[in-house]
Amino acid sequence: MLIRYDAKVRLLVVTKGHPYDRTAFCALFDSLKGISWTHVEQPAAAQLIACGGGQDHDLILFYDVPGIQFRTPNPPDLIEPDEGFKAGFRALLASGKPLLFLHHAIAGWPLWDEYAEAIGARFFYQPGRYKGRAHPDSGYLFPVTYRAEPVGAHPVTQGLEDGFELTDELYLFELLEEVVPLLRAKADFDPARFHSARNALAARMWTSDGWTPPRGTDLIGWAKVSGRSPTVTLQCGNDGATFANPAFRKLLRNALDWLLSPAAREWAAGAPAQV
Numbered sequence: 307m308l309i310r311y312d313a314k315v316r317l318l319v320v321t322k323g324h325p326y327d328r329t330a331f332c333a334l335f336d337s338l339k340g341i342s343w344t345h346v347e348q349p350a351a352a353q354l355i356a357c358g359g360g361q362d363h364d365l366i367l368f369y370d371v372p373g374i375q376f377r378t379p380n381p382p383d384l385i386e387p388d389e390g391f392k393a394g395f396r397a398l399l400a401s402g403k404p405l406l407f408l409h410h411a412i413a414g415w416p417l418w419d420e421y422a423e424a425i426g427a428r429f430f431y432q433p434g435r436y437k438g439r440a441h442p443d444s445g446y447l448f449p450v451t452y453r454a455e456p457v458g459a460h461p462v463t464q465g466l467e468d469g470f471e472l473t474d475e476l477y478l479f480e481l482l483e484e485v486v487p488l489l490r491a492k493a494d495f496d497p498a499r500f501h502s503a504r505n506a507l508a509a510r511m512w513t514s515d516g517w518t519p520p521r522g523t524d525l526i527g528w529a530k531v532s533g534r535s536p537t538v539t540l541q542c543g544n545d546g547a548t549f550a551n552p553a554f555r556k557l558l559r560n561a562l563d564w565l566l567s568p569a570a571r572e573w574a575a576g577a578p579a580q581v
Contacts, residue, residue: 353391446503
């Protein structure tokens, strides 16, 4: 059963690094009853976490792309987080802070493997490496209409058992770590349908020449224990139409409620330590 909170839950929402519909995004979080949310952009958010400020919130939602400075049509600058942020982020995981990673947050801190390990995946804007293995750049496809279908029974997908339709963006990427599957996209993940992220940053949107990625995962929602923290990642969340979609709003609220629940905390505390 989901937990409902009469008292104000303190939610930290982290953004910046990728364009988005700010008005629709803020309206989404304003609609969440019982939640008081604080919006902090990068790089201030990284400084806040480095100073331990993330501990002042009940949970943190990441919708940012830190560690990448886009310079289209030139390749982006990739930036490693400083030691202060690394220590602060590790402290969040050690303390069991609930975390939710939304959409393009999967691309954050591309030079720091521990961040991708905490999420369970990484969207590569450029060909890169993860734990010594080379990976091609990832792919994107939008707008695309597909059906999201829950995997088994879980509080995050409660009330959405029959699935729901979204018109959003899909990513072509691989999972990097073991996760608990929550939601799959009923769509064709043949690489021939997708476009190269590297080409897009070279000002060649909607192209895939010179790009030979493996077939991607159809998983668009999952849970994972990172350190002692329960985490949820939702790959959907590209634009205002998704933010206003009632099913997506329920999915997001379910995820927040579950992350704050004693069940999630006990699940994370009982799992082997990670990260």
